[in-house]
Amino acid sequence: SVAQSNNAALSSVIRKKLMGYVGFANLPNQVHRKSVRKGFQFTVMVVGESGLGKSTLVNTLFNTPLYPAKEVLPPSAERASTVAIESIGADIEENGVRLHLNVVDTPGFGDFVNNDDSWRPIVENIESRFDSYLEQENRVNRQKIMDNRVHACLYFIQPTGHSLKQLDIEFMRRLHTKVNLIPVIAKADTLTDEEIADFKARILADIAHNKIHIFQAPTYENEDEEAIAEAEEIASKIPFAVVGSDQVVRTADGRDVRGRSYPWGVIEVDNEEHCDFVKLRQMLIRTYMEELREHTNNVLYENWRTQKLLSMGVAQDSSVFREINPAARMQEERILHEAKLSKMEAEMKMVFQQKVQEKESKLKQSEEELYARHREMKEALERQKADLEDKKRRIESGRPLTPEKGAVSISRLLLAVISDGNY
Ligand code: GTP
Secondary structure, eight states, X not given: OOOOOOSOOOTTXXXXXXXXXXXXXXXXXXXXXXHHHHOEEEEEEEEOOTTSSHHHHHHHHTTSOOSOOOOOOOTTSOOOSSOOOEEEEEEEEETTEEEEEEEEEOTTTTOSSOOTTXXXXXXXXXXXXXXXXXXXXXXXXXXXXOOOOOOEEEEEEOOOSSOOOHHHHHHHHHHTTTSOEEEEETTGGGSOHHHHHHHHHHHHHXXXXXXXXXXXXXXXXXXXXXXHHHHHHHHTTOSEEOOOOOOEEEOTTSOEEEEEEXXXXXXXXXXXXXXXXXXXXXXXXXXXXXXXXXXXXXXXXHHHHHHHHHHHHHHTTOHHHHHHOHHHHHHHHHHHHHHHHHHHHHXXXXXXXHHHHHHHHHHHHHHHHHHHHHHHHHHHHHHHHHHHHHHHHHHHTTOOOOIIIIIHHHHHXXXXXXXXXXX
């Protein structure tokens, strides 16, 4: 599973060699061959206060040094005064499956004296990615759409062992309708097993209390037992308590593993007894990468698009805004036009449906009429038949027919025979 790619790298993209098993070659089990051939675009955003091990974990997840070695800035060095957004792209390949991976980092988040607005640049970044996708969708030529939308957001929680901080809650509340949130407890090796269990329970309670939606693995009916068990196993570990390391260390029993070495022993990243890293990787890369992409497209993006169209409809009245900004005006007009078209389409569909319904009820009515007529005729025939049988029985039993009917018909018969002149 070593990357071998012969395509020329995009200018902003670095080509990376995998150092070992990552797991996205499993994707063919999740999606159609076509998208496998074309390759995947997948964007992960990492958010959390600085020093929580975000870059280390990303390097560990994708088993490749995506992040270049960082020089640690001395405290006196100048730092940006807002949250910056940085994006790293890499083309990685495993067993012939190509993945265009984008990692969006948000240095500066939560690093200031006042972090009230730390979430804002992040929301703006996510929305501008939606904007760019919408713009591509509206193009005449929609062949080559670059999907740079954020498919998953790893939110790093400081391993305090207490509960969520206001900053965490605020961020998740602002973001949960725009991105698949995956909370992780950073540097879980600094907490004991018991502390982790308590911390997880408190985090989940906080999340539920604040009505925050985090990404949930979907459960399907008719799924085989193994898949259901796996989904439950993954879900039970959320928020994942992770440990990251891009170092290989030697354990007491002489194995070389990815981990962190302490005087009392080695914490192994890939050992499920030691942390939830394996489960996080399973969720993000092996089992639910396609679900994350689908949920982003079908729910998060779609909701945002609807909201956007609605707000554009309202903005129609602000003529000042339209005059100042011709590009915005054109965009607005196009969106309105599209909304009009889809309204017309909906109306036409409704009219069509109505017509079909009318026709159907007419057909039903004439069918009923036919039935009624059929019934009437059948009844008349049955009455005649009964009459005739009655007559037959009387004739056979030698009894005279009823005078008014029988007499008349016999005298008529005689008359007819006589007047015929055959005698
Ligand atoms: P910024 O780039 O400043 O936002 O930091 P970051 O969140 O990317 O953290 P980074 O990966 O640079 O790690 C910061 C420090 O934490 C480094 O010294 C890492 O070796 C250490 N570190 C990373 N992951 C872990 C972990 O899981 N456990 C422990 N104990 N330390 C870790």
